[in-house]
Amino acid sequence: MKIVVCLKQVPHSDARLDINGDGTWIQEDNLKFEINSYDTYALEEALRIKDAGEAEVVVVSIGPDRVTQALRTALGMGADRAVHVNDSAVEGSDALGIAKVLAAIVKAESPDLVVTGLMSDDGNFSAVPPMIAELCDMPSATSVLKVDGANGSLTVERELEGGAMEVVELPKPCLLAVQTGLNQVRYASLKGIMAAKKKPIDVKTAADLGVGDQVGAGAAKVRMEKVYQPPKGEGAELLEGSTDDVVGSLMNKVKELGLL
Template sequence: MKILVALKQVPHQDARLDVNGDGTWIKEDGIKFEINSYDTYALEEALRIKDAGEAEVVVISIGPDRVTQALRTALGMGADRAVHVNDDALVGSDSLGIAKTLAAIGKEESPDLVFMGLMSDDGNASAVPPMVAELMGLTSATGVLKAELSDGNVRVERELEGGALEVVDLPTPALLAVQSGLNQVRYASLKGIMAAKKKPIDVKTAADLGVADAVGSGGAKVKIEKVYQPPKGDGAELLEGSTDEIVTGLVNKIKELGLL
């Protein structure tokens, strides 16, 4: 069995976000990056299948040199090899451009299963996984909280609103976009990190994958015109001062609400 896991490196969830010079994204200089939280659950789910039987886990990612770090982490956790699309031509791609790039790798690899995260913590689009499935000709499910493999089938539980679940059977090969929390994600062990140094990372460009026309701002069908701090509404009245003063303010408000 071969399992493909696509992961994205995103700004750390606690990183300070400043809008860049042309106002179309954030300044990336000097901030820490991490593997997108949803994608860590996707990788863990693939590694559990590998642990339970025989599987090759291939991780793929798109981005500049810094992405090597994310791929090394994934290899340290137990993935077998990596594909890194490192090409400035991809800067400015929209979701479809990214999906076409990942699907091109997917077609080369022909996996039995593809795992991805439901969404990214930066773009929040939830766009790429179903697109990759469509482009690879696979069926798919999103918001997956449970995946049970049997011969040629994967039974998934998808999260609906209010905690309800939808149970769906998908014939493999299939693509699953996982919801956070479906497993407990492992850490890379020291032994794993050492072993990862010998594992291969295959570097590719958009041209290698035949997607040069579909990527970058030139290939994008939608464009971010500007990003900005959400306009402040009335917002909260802020309590300031010493801890004592703040606590007094809070107690007074709770009294005023008739709750004390």
């Protein structure tokens, strides 16, 4: 069994974010990065399937040199090998461009299962996983909270709105985009980190994958126009005085606005 896990390196959740000079993205210099939280659950799910039987786990990521650290962490956690698309031509791609790169890798690897996070902590599109599935002509399930029977067809539980769950069955090969919290993600052990040094990271360009002309800002149908901090809201009123005064004026306000 072969499992491909797509992971994205995103700014650390505690990092201070500033908007870049031309207002099209955040300032990435001196920023600390980590593996997208959703993708850590995807990797953990793949590693659990590996632990339960025979499986090769291949982690795949796109991005500059810094992405090596995310891939080494994944290898330290137990993935077997990595593919790193390190190509400035991919910069500026929209979700479809990214999906085309990842789909090209999936096609080349022809795995039994592709596992991704439901969305990325930075972009929040949730678009790439279903696009990969479509491009590879394989069934997919999103918002997955439970995976069963990884060796035959898969039965997965999906989270719906309002706390309802849906159970679906998928034949393999298929793609699962997982929700956070479906497992407890392991730490990269010190022994795993040492072993990761010897595991291969295959570095590729979009051209190597045959999608050189379908990626980058030129091919993108969705362009980032502007990133900005929402303006501070107006109309907030600070009530001052003794507790009784504040409660009195608050009640008056509520009545005035017809909220009660």
